[in-house]
Amino acid sequence: xxxxxxxxxxxxxxxxxxxxxxxxxxxxxxxxxxxxxxxxxxxxxxxxxxxxxxxxxxxxxxxxxxxxxxxxxxxxxxxxxxxxxxxxxxxxxxxxxxxxxxxxxxxxxxxxxxxxxxxxxxxxxxxxxxxxxxxxxxxxxxxxxxxxxxxxxxxxxxxxxxxxxxxxxxxxxxxxxxxxxxxxxxxxxxxxxxxxxxxxxxxxxxxxxxxxxxxxxxxxxxxxxxxxxxxxxxxxxxxxxxxxxxxxxxxxxxxxxxxxxxxxxxxxxxxxxxx
Numbered sequence: 001x002x003x004x005x006x007x008x009x010x011x012x013x014x015x016x017x018x019x020x021x022x023x024x025x026x027x028x029x030x031x032x033x034x035x036x037x038x039x040x041x042x043x044x045x046x047x048x049x050x051x052x053x054x055x056x057x058x059x060x061x062x063x064x065x066x067x068x069x070x071x072x073x074x075x076x077x078x079x080x081x082x083x084x085x086x087x088x089x090x091x092x093x094x095x096x097x098x099x100x101x102x103x104x105x106x107x108x109x110x111x112x113x114x115x116x117x118x119x120x121x122x123x124x125x126x127x128x129x130x131x132x133x134x135x136x137x138x139x140x141x142x143x144x145x146x147x148x149x150x151x152x153x154x155x156x157x158x159x160x161x162x163x164x165x166x167x168x169x170x171x172x173x174x175x176x177x178x179x180x181x182x183x184x185x186x187x188x189x190x191x192x193x194x195x196x197x198x199x200x201x202x203x204x205x206x207x208x209x210x211x212x213x214x215x216x217x218x219x220x221x222x223x224x225x226x227x228x229x230x231x232x233x234x235x236x237x238x239x240x241x242x243x244x245x246x247x248x249x250x251x252x253x254x255x256x257x258x259x260x261x262x263x264x265x266x267x268x269x270x271x272x273x274x275x
Contacts, residue, residue: 001081010143012144015147016140028155029159032159037166043166044168050164051109054105054164055106065099069091087206093209094128094209098128101183112179114169116176116182122170122180123250124183125160126158128154129154172258188211190208191211192209
């Protein structure tokens with residue numbers, strides 16, 4: 001067991017953004033995206049396959065996240081193996097929520113909630129994945145396992161989003177955007193409630209969704225300055241509005257592209273099989 005823990009604690013040189021490792025991961029992402037788009041017609045013809053792929057990916061995400069949580073909690077010392085859990089890695093960040101959305105699809109086969117979850121994966125989930133894939137400096141570390149985990153994770157977030165759009169499970173209506181925004185607010189509400197209810201964990205970096213009223217934001221000087229200068233409720237509302245706005249900026253253009261692609265596909269069918 002000690003050797004396994006030591007293996008997961010293998011140190012490497014911290015990868016550089018847009019260095020060889022990052023570029024290789026970007027190439028893998030592009031290849032996966034191209035494949036998903038290429039098989040879009042087949043995926044739309046088999047909605048059950050899209051559902052199975054989504055749930056299967058979610059189960060895989062849960063498995064590797066559980067492994068990461070154990071890896072962060074277990075340590076070796078002079079007295080053997082011991083458990084010391086760092087609360088800052090608790091899996092309730094923006095990029096963690098897609099695995100819960102995928103799992104929730106086990107209980108909702110069709111209908112408004114199912115569309116809201118799939119649209120969430122195609123908007124909010126993709127926002128997190130794309131952001132980290134383009135700006136990975138905050139996630140790269142000197143731990144080999146964590147670097148592999150984080151790139152696999154965010155590649156899959158982007159792929160899950162593309163899968164919902166090319167597979168036809170993401171909603172097309174404004175009400176579907178409202179539904180996925182409700183999913184986001186549900187997760188963000190839980191995160192904010194935990195952040196406020198557990199101030200003693202703030203000392204250990206517990207800051208879910210970066211909504212803690214006790215921990216200054218360190219990822220962006222602009223956001224940090226805003227956090228310090230406005231009342232906490234104003235920060236919460238601005239935070240929510242910002243993410244909903246960015247996700248809407250994905251929803252409407254991608255919806256338009258998908259609609260245009262579907263019209264083109266329908267026209268080709270008509271040309272091959274005229275009435």
